[in-house]
Amino acid sequence: MLPKVILHIASSLDGRITNFPADLELYYGLAAQWNPDAILFGSATVLAAVRDNPALEVPPEHVQMFTPPKDAKTDPRPLLVIADSRGRVHCWDAIRKWPYMRDLLALCSSATPQEYISYLANRHIGTIVAGNNRIDMRAALTELNTQFGVKVVRVDSGGTLNSVLLQGGLVDEVSVLIHPYLAGGEPGPTMFDPVNAAISGLQVPLMLRSTKVVGDGIIWALYSVRE
Ligand SMILES: NC(=O)c1ccc[n+]([C@@H]2O[C@H](COP(=O)([O-])OP(=O)(O)OC[C@H]3O[C@@H](n4cnc5c(N)ncnc54)[C@H](OP(=O)(O)O)[C@@H]3O)[C@@H](O)[C@H]2O)c1
Incomplete structure (x- = not known):
């Protein structure tokens, strides 16, 4: 079974996802x-x-790095999962200390360097290997559900991974917090970047589910992806 997937994005009025003071709280x-x-x-x-x-x-x-949490199965906090087939993330130790997740997991592919897979294994970081070159996100999400009982995934990423997930028909909801701010600057990154994900031409019709003004004049718009 596939988990429910929600993209949750903080955006400026001019569509930037960086270069503005997002209300992180x-x-x-x-x-x-x-x-x-x-x-x-x-x-x-x-x-x-x-x-x-x-x-x-x-x-x-x-030493904490090398000790997997004992209560990961019963801990109600979410798993923190990083899609990293190229073995670029080396700050797992620091991430391990973040208080809001129960354990860490890496998504890799068959192309992930073996040294990186060993690096993760030595640190007791779980790994799902799915896909040949890049991660097969459908297979990886299915494994997240099967192996770890994950039913709901919130995505915290830029437009590249968002686009891959949208292209795969894997996204249920898109939640955007539109801040009253014109950020300007470089055009990228954006919340949707199929070109960077090498799937240019992708377009995704959405259906507005709700809008609400929250915080200091922020518009929270919630969409579902049209079938
Ligand atoms: N304002 C917000 O709400 C918000 C939220 C999150 C992030 N951001 C910003 O967004 C920026 C990063 O965004 P980004 O778009 O550059 O990167 P990203 O989406 O964070 O990372 C790219 C991801 O896409 C994966 N990927 C790329 N092509 C793929 C394919 N064909 N198949 C499967 N997976 C694929 C990569 O996997 P591999 O590693 O395996 O290549 C990687 O995990 C940062 O500046 C960050 O601060 C803003």
Whole structure:
């Protein structure tokens, strides 16, 4: 069975997803309402977080890193899942300390370097291998459900992974927090970037489900993906 998948995005009025002061407290507060069993990050989103916070980059690894949590099966907090077939994320130790998830999991493909698979295994980070070159997201999500009982996934990524998931027909809801801010700057990244995901031409009709003004003049628009 496939889990329900929700893209949750903070955007400026001019469609930027970076380069503006997003209300993160509101973003994460609303995100909790779906009670997700897993939060899925794109690797570039994690690498951007590392760029913004270099302390994440090379923390001294500590013993906790090598001790898998004992209560991961009963802990109600979500799994934190990173799609990283190219083995680019090396800040798992720092991420492990984030308080809001029960355990970590990497999505990889058959093309993921073996050294990286060993690196993850040595750190007791679970791995789902799906797909040949890039990750087969349908297969990976199905495995998340089968192996880990994940029924609801909230996606925290940029337009690349969002597009891959949309192209695969894997997204149920798109939630956008439109901030009263004109961010300007570079055109990318955006919330939807099929060109970067090498699936250019993709277009996705949506159906508006609700709108609400929340926080300081932020429009929260919730859409479902039209069949
Ligand atoms: N405002 C917001 O709400 C928000 C939220 C999250 C992120 N962001 C921003 O978004 C930016 C990052 O966005 P991004 O679009 O560059 O990257 P991203 O979506 O975070 O990461 C790209 C992901 O797509 C995967 N991918 C690419 N092509 C694929 C394919 N053909 N099949 C399967 N998987 C594929 C990559 O997997 P591999 O690693 O395996 O290649 C990677 O996990 C950052 O600046 C971040 O700060 C904003």
